[in-house]
Amino acid sequence: MKALCWHGKKDIRYDTVPDPVIEHPRDAIIRTSACAICGSDLHLFDGFMPGMKHGDIMGHEFMGEVVEVGSENKALRIGDRVVIPFTIACGECDQCRRGRFSVCERSNRNAEQAAKLFGHSTAGLFGYTHLTGGYAGGQAEYVRVPYADTTHIRVPDSLSDEQALFLGDIVPTGWQAARQCDIQPSDTVAVWGAGPVGQMAVRSALLQGARQVVCIDRVPERLRMAREAGAEVIDFERQSVLEMLADLTAGKGPEKCIDAVGMESHATRTFDALYDRAKQAVGAETDRPHVLREMIYVCRPAGVLSIPGVYGGLIDKIPFGAAMNKGLTWRMGQTDVRRWTDELLDVIARGELDPSFVITHSEPLQRGPEFYTTFRDKADGCIKVVLKP
Ligand code: NAD
Ligand code: ZN
Ligand code: ZN
Numbered sequence: 001m002k003a004l005c006w007h008g009k010k011d012i013r014y015d016t017v018p019d020p021v022i023e024h025p026r027d028a029i030i031r032t033s034a035c036a037i038c039g040s041d042l043h044l045f046d047g048f049m050p051g052m053k054h055g056d057i058m059g060h061e062f063m064g065e066v067v068e069v070g071s072e073n074k075a076l077r078i079g080d081r082v083v084i085p086f087t088i089a090c091g092e093c094d095q096c097r098r099g100r101f102s103v104c105e106r107s108n109r110n111a112e113q114a115a116k117l118f119g120h121s122t123a124g125l126f127g128y129t130h131l132t133g134g135y136a137g138g139q140a141e142y143v144r145v146p147y148a149d150t151t152h153i154r155v156p157d158s159l160s161d162e163q164a165l166f167l168g169d170i171v172p173t174g175w176q177a178a179r180q181c182d183i184q185p186s187d188t189v190a191v192w193g194a195g196p197v198g199q200m201a202v203r204s205a206l207l208q209g210a211r212q213v214v215c216i217d218r219v220p221e222r223l224r225m226a227r228e229a230g231a232e233v234i235d236f237e238r239q240s241v242l243e244m245l246a247d248l249t250a251g252k253g254p255e256k257c258i259d260a261v262g263m264e265s266h267a268t269r270t271f272d273a274l275y276d277r278a279k280q281a282v283g284a285e286t287d288r289p290h291v292l293r294e295m296i297y298v299c300r301p302a303g304v305l306s307i308p309g310v311y312g313g314l315i316d317k318i319p320f321g322a323a324m325n326k327g328l329t330w331r332m333g334q335t336d337v338r339r340w341t342d343e344l345l346d347v348i349a350r351g352e353l354d355p356s357f358v359i360t361h362s363e364p365l366q367r368g369p370e371f372y373t374t375f376r377d378k379a380d381g382c383i384k385v386v387l388k389p
Contacts, residue, residue: 025067174200
């Protein structure tokens, strides 16, 4: 079959690879009808996440039709149309029973390696390094789905692929980011990043009843898309994030802050000055947790920092004293996808959200390698790429 494979930094190729086979009786094989490139894929593409090997199949946002089912899998039949959550969940361990599928205790087949790094293993993920199980990803014609009897979302006939696909990742990611904020009717929610995750977080925060949502980015078409949903927007390159947020909240600061950017954030003008002073004072180097620093600084005391943005390892010079003394709550994680998707299917059925709004490019899988670059560079107005085998 054909698949998009990782061959090193900025090197994704459309390769011919062996077809997947059933390896365990709970598995299923699906024929991919649509898949997408996620911001998390960019961390692999840009070479920031360790643990990839030459030839690894990329992709963790995908859907399709079941073409083969393992002997113990009673939940699926050939022909079923499913979206596959990017977090692989056994459905039976302690964490899965609590709905914390992103930290499933069984699905990571390289659990020992992961535990050495993080203290504990986290769930297996598709197409996302050997630290999360080294599972072949979904930017491929066919995918083997482990624990497929629990790791799937059945798609109603009424939804097109474009409307359903993102239930596997960015829709529940934005929703969980907002849920983690425990939104009150008087809240201002500030969302850093107007990429696909930020877009879903903006809409989720509004649907969950925020009084005001503010979205911060520097890409005009992404800010426009957030504004169309009802958010106030801040262009961090042309405006002061600190001043604008103060103005919009009568000087109080947003109660809830969402980091939908993660480890590859750009420094914002307003914060550079503060940060540079600290950096000079201690004379050390740093990573790129600009958004985290800014959130800690602007968040209203007793507020919440919700972090769906992905971080890989160690970050430097976090003003933890400010966070502690302001009494901030930190909530974060990979998304417990299946935990939210029944609720989200209802939201979509009621017409409150049509996730396909975010798609700017729909291309054959074969053109995947060039569209990694287009998406990363935000070229050609690119916000979200869907690929079809
Ligand atoms: P993206 O790269 O398209 O979007 C990131 C956006 O952040 C860009 O528009 C960029 O201009 C903006 N940005 C950069 N620096 C900024 C700053 N200082 N302030 C404000 N905005 C800034 O990616 P995406 O697909 O939207 O994903 C966003 C993040 O969410 C990534 O880190 C991704 O790995 C993560 N993610 C996490 C989960 C999860 O389960 N927690 C799931 C999906 C994606
Ligand atoms: Zn993702
Ligand atoms: Zn589990």
